[in-house]
Amino acid sequence: MPRTHFRTCSLCEAMCGLAVEVEGDQILSIRGDEDDVFSRGHICPKAVALKDLHEDPDRLRRPLRRRGSDWEEIGWDAALDLAAERLLEVQRNHGRHAVAVYQGNPTVHNYGALLYGQMLVRALGTRSRFSATSVDQLPHMLASLLMFGHQLLFPVPDVDHTSFLLVLGANPLVSNGSMMTAAGIERRLRALRARGGRLVVVDPRRTETAAMADSHLAIRPGTDALLLLALLQVVFAENLAHPGRLAPMLSGLDEVQAAVRELPPERVAAATGISAEDIRALARAFAQSPSAVAYGRVGVSTQELGGVCQWLLYVLNAVTGNLDRTGGAMFTNPAVDLVALGDRIGQRGHFAKGHSRVRGLPEFGGEWPAAVLAEEMETPGPGQIRAFVCLAGNPVLSTPNGARLERALPGLEFMVSVDPYLNETSRHAHLVLPPVSPLERDHYDLVFHGLAVRNTARYSPALFAPPPDAREDWQILHGLAQRIGARRGGQGVASRLMTRAAGRLGPRGILALLLRTGPHGRGLRPWGHGLTLKALEAAPHGVDLGPLTPALPEALRTADRRLALAPPALMADLARVRARMATAERESALSLIGRRDLRSNNSWMHNSARLTRGPEPCTLLMHPGDASARGLVHGDRVDVRSRAGQVEATLTVTDAMRPGVVSLPHGWGHDRPGTRLGVAAQRPGVSLNDVTDEREVDALCGTAVLNGVPVEVERSSAPPGAAP
Numbered sequence: 001m002p003r004t005h006f007r008t009c010s011l012c013e014a015m016c017g018l019a020v021e022v023e024g025d026q027i028l029s030i031r032g033d034e035d036d037v038f039s040r041g042h043i044c045p046k047a048v049a050l051k052d053l054h055e056d057p058d059r060l061r062r063p064l065r066r067r068g069s070d071w072e073e074i075g076w077d078a079a080l081d082l083a084a085e086r087l088l089e090v091q092r093n094h095g096r097h098a099v100a101v102y103q104g105n106p107t108v109h110n111y112g113a114l115l116y117g118q119m120l121v122r123a124l125g126t127r128s129r130f131s132a133t134s135v136d137q138l139p140h141m142l143a144s145l146l147m148f149g150h151q152l153l154f155p156v157p158d159v160d161h162t163s164f165l166l167v168l169g170a171n172p173l174v175s176n177g178s179m180m181t182a183a184g185i186e187r188r189l190r191a192l193r194a195r196g197g198r199l200v201v202v203d204p205r206r207t208e209t210a211a212m213a214d215s216h217l218a219i220r221p222g223t224d225a226l227l228l229l230a231l232l233q234v235v236f237a238e239n240l241a242h243p244g245r246l247a248p249m250l251s252g253l254d255e256v257q258a259a260v261r262e263l264p265p266e267r268v269a270a271a272t273g274i275s276a277e278d279i280r281a282l283a284r285a286f287a288q289s290p291s292a293v294a295y296g297r298v299g300v301s302t303q304e305l306g307g308v309c310q311w312l313l314y315v316l317n318a319v320t321g322n323l324d325r326t327g328g329a330m331f332t333n334p335a336v337d338l339v340a341l342g343d344r345i346g347q348r349g350h351f352a353k354g355h356s357r358v359r360g361l362p363e364f365g366g367e368w369p370a371a372v373l374a375e376e377m378e379t380p381g382p383g384q385i386r387a388f389v390c391l392a393g394n395p396v397l398s399t400p401n402g403a404r405l406e407r408a409l410p411g412l413e414f415m416v417s418v419d420p421y422l423n424e425t426s427r428h429a430h431l432v433l434p435p436v437s438p439l440e441r442d443h444y445d446l447v448f449h450g451l452a453v454r455n456t457a458r459y460s461p462a463l464f465a466p467p468p469d470a471r472e473d474w475q476i477l478h479g480l481a482q483r484i485g486a487r488r489g490g491q492g493v494a495s496r497l498m499t500r501a502a503g504r505l506g507p508r509g510i511l512a513l514l515l516r517t518g519p520h521g522r523g524l525r526p527w528g529h530g531l532t533l534k535a536l537e538a539a540p541h542g543v544d545l546g547p548l549t550p551a552l553p554e555a556l557r558t559a560d561r562r563l564a565l566a567p568p569a570l571m572a573d574l575a576r577v578r579a580r581m582a583t584a585e586r587e588s589a590l591s592l593i594g595r596r597d598l599r600s601n602n603s604w605m606h607n608s609a610r611l612t613r614g615p616e617p618c619t620l621l622m623h624p625g626d627a628s629a630r631g632l633v634h635g636d637r638v639d640v641r642s643r644a645g646q647v648e649a650t651l652t653v654t655d656a657m658r659p660g661v662v663s664l665p666h667g668w669g670h671d672r673p674g675t676r677l678g679v680a681a682q683r684p685g686v687s688l689n690d691v692t693d694e695r696e697v698d699a700l701c702g703t704a705v706l707n708g709v710p711v712e713v714e715r716s717s718a719p720p721g722a723a724p
């Protein structure tokens with residue numbers, strides 16, 4: 001008898017509810033769950049590919065140990081023992097920090113990996129921590145830390161109630177929303193326009209989102225900070241700053257006003273490529289709208305002025321009275337409140353408390369920028385990284401100049417990947433520890449409920465029982481942490497007990513506690529009202545916890561309990577913004593930016609035949625004027641070259657690109673030898689991060705510059721037929 005299992009899709013941030021029809025161990029269909037309290041039936045093509053992922057013969061089921069150029073399957077105990085011993089050996093010989101850990105994007109979609117990854121890091125006691133944060137949302141975290149006093153206190157655009165959404169460097173129609181969990185975003189944006197609201201998109205490419213907007217401003221890459229300063233200049237100069245009830249909570253308003261005084265739209269027009277009239281009109285419309293929210297994502301975070309951009313976006317929302325109000329940027333009240341948990345364990349975040357050994361880039365929240373990973377492995381001396389734990393990450397494809405990292409990995413004494421695939425990164429490991437498929441574990445969105453445009457909670461049990469000899473991420477990580485603790489010795493009683501308790505509880509037990517003690521929870525009483533895990537289990541379509549509501553000033557964690565509009569580190573960085581104005585006006589090289597595709601998910605969903613059918617996605621987009629200036633035509637093979645490296649791609653000529661800007665998607669490049677990705681290897685594409693430059697970072701915070709890379713493009717010199 002077929003049965004229907006309801007669960008939340010764990011692939012991206014949108015939290016779509018799924019209805020999975022199964023019979024025995026067969027998946028018959030995957031559809032949207034119409035009754036899901038949050039997503040109301042929306043899904044995208046990737047959800048259906050969960051079936052492919054689950055059934056993929058290339059997905060590893062057993063630990064793999066390297067034997068020369070080959071691999072052998074080994075048992076879990078042997079694998080975990082080996083990993084613990086080798087990591088400890090490196091630490092004994094070279095110090096604790098010689099072992100580095102990188103945590104990739106899927107850890108935030110996997111609460112077991114998230115919770116127990118922390119435990120492994122603690123057991124290792126290493127300062128050499130890296131993650132996808134520094135190729136992603138670090139600037140948001142920095143702005144939150146410096147302005148609100150907590151690195152995880154993120155305002156989310158209230159898309160369902162706003163009258164004006166200003167989007168910079170995000171393409172939610174394709175990404176399905178990021179740092180803004182909003183399943184069915186297209187429907188929400190159509191509703192915004194249907195109620196008379198406006199959508200304005202600032203992006204060097206006329207993206208899918210820009211195409212449905214009221215207006216699209218094709219900005220020159222890396223100049224958004226100038227645009228934002230000019231918008232603020234107009235707001236102040238024309239007396240449109242009305243912080244309203246926020247006014248008494250703000251500090252630094254005068255400093256910001258003074259800082260933007262010299263930057264009217266006329267001064268930034270040439271650099272940004274947006275006319276002064278357009279900037280002025282945008283500032284007025286935004287500030288005079290009944291409600292409005294400015295929102296920026298990957299395109300403005302992973303660029304040279306990313307930190308300043310996210311700061312100025314928060315400032316624009318605040319001074320126009322659109323922070324913490326309905327229809328503006330609002331704080332969430334999720335069932336598990338990571339912000340409050342951070343408070344409880346004294347972790348609100350920190351910045352620049354130390355600097356990286358080789359290049360001197362600042363730490364953020366105890367992590368180093370991914371852009372320094374390779375050099376920290378290559379450069380001899382005390383503190384050199386000699387061993388590497390890669391958890392749910394593929395930094396060879398996802399971090400700048402991945403090719404350099406790829407050359408550094410074989411020099412390590414030991415590397416272990418916790419990953420279901422033998423891919424571009426894990427192929428360099430000595431040991432690969434594969435977790436169960438996403439359908440074989442339970443799921444709760446610890447992170448994304450807290451970034452959602454409505455407060456809801458939904459728990460998903462595992463659809464299938466894991467095979468007998470399989471491990472979930474948390475079991476792998478706990479197993480490693482426990483062995484490392486036990487073998488190292490000298491461990492306190494408290495920490496031994498903690499490790500043991502964590503093993504007993506499992507993520508589910510921890511979640512039950514977090515829900516009870518969270519803002520909607522019942523507390524530890526056995527009876528009464530309030531949320532429990534049991535209550536969530538009884539509500540397979542989720543529980544609605546209401547709309548976003550104002551949270552300030554209570555939510556502020558700054559020492560003076562005020563919202564800091566002019567943090568000194570960000571004010572100081574304005575010098576770089578002014579310098580950028582001059583360089584932008586002189587720019588002649590092409591500027592390379594990234595993009596995403598609806599049927600792709602970073603670097604790791606390309607082994608699904610269903611998702612990779614159809615036109616080649618990994619092509620270089622170029623404006624017709626730039627193509628003809630180089631004697632290139634649609635379909636040509638071209639070399640794309642930067643300081644860091646070169647790739648060859650097929651040219652797509654399109655007027656969707658701003659002149660002077662070209663675009664490649666990231667996450668491709670599956671033609672490396674020694675991987676086990678049969679489907680992906682047939683259409684490998686090339687890696688954008690073979691061209692991005694690890695030396696180019698946002699100098700303020702070390703975030704990688706993945707957008708706005710100077711490149712040259714010319715007809716490929718490779719002989720015909722040599723192309724993959």
Ligand SMILES: Nc1nc2c(c(=O)[nH]1)N[C@H]1C(S)=C(S)[C@@H](COP(=O)(O)OP(=O)(O)OC[C@H]3O[C@@H](n4cnc5c(=O)[nH]c(N)nc54)[C@H](O)[C@@H]3O)O[C@H]1N2
Pocket residue numbers: 103104105106110113132135136298391392393394395397398399418419420421423435473594595601602603604666667688689692706
């Ligand atoms: N040029 C350029 N580069 C970019 C970006 C860009 O826009 N442009 N975007 C950046 C962004 S935003 C991000 S988030 C990063 C992502 O960068 P990463 O997190 O390093 O890479 P992913 O491609 O997400 O790869 C995830 C890996 O985890 C594995 N995996 C999947 N699910 C699980 C699981 O449940 N458990 C475990 N243990 N492993 C799992 C996959 O097989 C894969 O190897 O890429 C960044 N890189």
Ligand SMILES: Nc1nc2c(c(=O)[nH]1)N[C@H]1C(S)=C(S)[C@@H](COP(=O)(O)OP(=O)(O)OC[C@H]3O[C@@H](n4cnc5c(=O)[nH]c(N)nc54)[C@H](O)[C@@H]3O)O[C@H]1N2
Pocket residue numbers: 012013105136168169170171172174175176177178202203204205207219220221222223224297298299300303593594595596597598599600601602603707708
């Ligand atoms: N289908 C799909 N969905 C995904 C992912 C995926 O790989 N595929 N990845 C997930 C992840 S990890 C993340 S972080 C999110 C990212 O979510 P988004 O940020 O919404 O996704 P992107 O498509 O990278 O959008 C970045 C946009 O910035 C533009 N851009 C580039 N440079 C500049 C610039 O200098 N200024 C401005 N204003 N714009 C610029 C690009 O043209 C692009 O349209 O998506 C998530 N969802």
Ligand code: SF4
Pocket residue numbers: 009010011012013014015016042043044045046047176183
């Ligand atoms: S939009 Fe994201 S959460 Fe929704 S079905 Fe697609 S991949 Fe899953």
Ligand SMILES: [Mo]
Pocket residue numbers: 105132136
């Ligand atoms: Mo991301």
